[in-house]
Structure formats: C-alpha cells, structure tokens
Amino acid sequence: KPARPAPGYGFxxxxxxxxxxxxxEEVVSEMAIxxxxxxxxxxxGVKLExxxxxxxxxxxxxxxxxxxxxxxxxxxxxxxxxxxLVYLMQQQRLEQEHADVEYKIxxxxxxxxxxxxxxxxxxxxxxxDQLVQVVERRNVIINSIEEARxxxxxxxxxxxxxxxxxxxPPDNDNSKMKKKKNKVKKMFxxxxxxxxxxxxxxxxxxxx
Numbered sequence: 001k002p003a004r005p006a007p008g009y010g011f012x013x014x015x016x017x018x019x020x021x022x023x024x025e026e027v028v029s030e031m032a033i034x035x036x037x038x039x040x041x042x043x044x045g046v047k048l049e050x051x052x053x054x055x056x057x058x059x060x061x062x063x064x065x066x067x068x069x070x071x072x073x074x075x076x077x078x079x080x081x082x083x084x085l086v087y088l089m090q091q092q093r094l095e096q097e098h099a100d101v102e103y104k105i106x107x108x109x110x111x112x113x114x115x116x117x118x119x120x121x122x123x124x125x126x127x128x129d130q131l132v133q134v135v136e137r138r139n140v141i142i143n144s145i146e147e148a149r150x151x152x153x154x155x156x157x158x159x160x161x162x163x164x165x166x167x168x169p170p171d172n173d174n175s176k177m178k179k180k181k182n183k184v185k186k187m188f189x190x191x192x193x194x195x196x197x198x199x200x201x202x203x204x205x206x207x208x
Contacts, residue, residue: 016103021088044071045072048068048071049068080148087145087148090141101127102131105127
C-alpha cells in the first residue's frame with residue numbers, strides 16, 4: 001500500500017502505535033525450537049536414506065519410502081514456518097521504521113516553511129526519501145511472501161500426488177520399485193543454512 005502523506009502543521013503530534021504480532025524475543029525463541037526439530041529430522045532422514053539405498057525388499061522399501069516422503073514433508077513445513085517468522089520480523093521492523101520516520105516528518109511539517117532552517121528542509125527531504133524506501137522494501141517482502149505461498153501450494157500438491165501413488169495397489173515390477181528409489185535424493189545429508197540471523201533481536205523503538 002502507498003504511504004499516506006504526513007499531515008501538515010497544526011495537527012497534533014501523536015506517534016502512530018505499531019502493533020507487533022510477535023515480539024522479537026518470541027520469534028527468536030520459536031526459531032530456536034524449530035532449529036532443534038529440524039536437526040532431529042535431519043538425523044532421522046540421513047539414517048532412513050542409508051537404509052533405503054541398501055534395501056532390496058519391495059514391501060519394506062515401499063514403507064520406507066512413505067516414511068521418507070513424510071519426513072521431507074515435515075521438514076518442508078518447519079522450513080516454511082522459519083521463513084514465515086523471518087518475513088514477519090522484517091515486516092514488523094519496517095512498520096516500526098515507517099512509524100518513526102512518519103513521526104519525524106510530522107514534526108517538521110508542523111513548523112511553517114518560513115520558519116524552517118536549511119538543515120530542517122534538507123532533513124525533511126531526506127526523510128521523505130527514506131519513507132519511500134521503506135514502502136518499497138515492504139513491497140519486496142510482500143512479493144516474496146506471495147512467491148513462498150505459491151511454492152508451498154506446489155509442494156503440497158506434489159506431496160499429495162506422491163501419497164496417492166504410494167498408496168496405489170502393490171506392483172511386483174522391480175523396475176518401478178527402482179524408479180521410486182531413484183527419486184530419493186539426499187534431502188537430509190547437507191546441513192541446512194539457517195536464516196536466524198535475519199530475525200535476531202534489535203532494539204525496539206519506543207512509541208512515545
């Protein structure tokens with residue numbers, strides 16, 4: 001949404017209060033829990049992949065494949081939540097920055113132009129530019145959230161299709177079993193890069 005222009009002089013100087021859905025401490029705390037859960041899934045996934053590659057019994061392989069796909073799905077859900085928290089934190093910080101800049105502009109606009117110093121006029125211009133940048137950065141995050149939502153729907157649809165395929169009547173064709181096993185990638189072997197640094201707590205600006 002485009003930024004609303006700050007009112008001119010004569011308006012009461014009341015700073016807009018920003019409502020935080022989660023505090024930064026709450027976000028960091030939940031991300032720490034997610035990190036533990038992801039590491040646990042990583043360990044289970046690595047062991048399961050090793051067993052799958054060495055197993056030649058079809059009935060056991062089908063069951064192991066189901067477990068593997070479930071683990072991948074669970075891992076994706078945890079990573080999504082982690083991403084959601086990062087976006088939430090970034091959005092909240094931008095909302096706070098928007099309110100801070102908006103308030104500074106209001107203070108300057110509350111003063112008649114004829115009484116402003118050159119420094120104040122320059123500051124006002126810089127603040128207006130900063131406000132535009134905040135809105136642009138917020139739009140980037142909104143677009144990223146939408147892209148993540150589309151990707152999430154695609155992953156869920158692929159998971160549902162795979163579940164249907166896995167639950168289909170047994171087939172004794174060994175070539176098909178090998179094809180299924182070939183779909184198993186090393187999803188859990190590489191260490192996941194964490195995005196926690198994007199949501200590390202920063203000092204929240206006072207609303208007063």
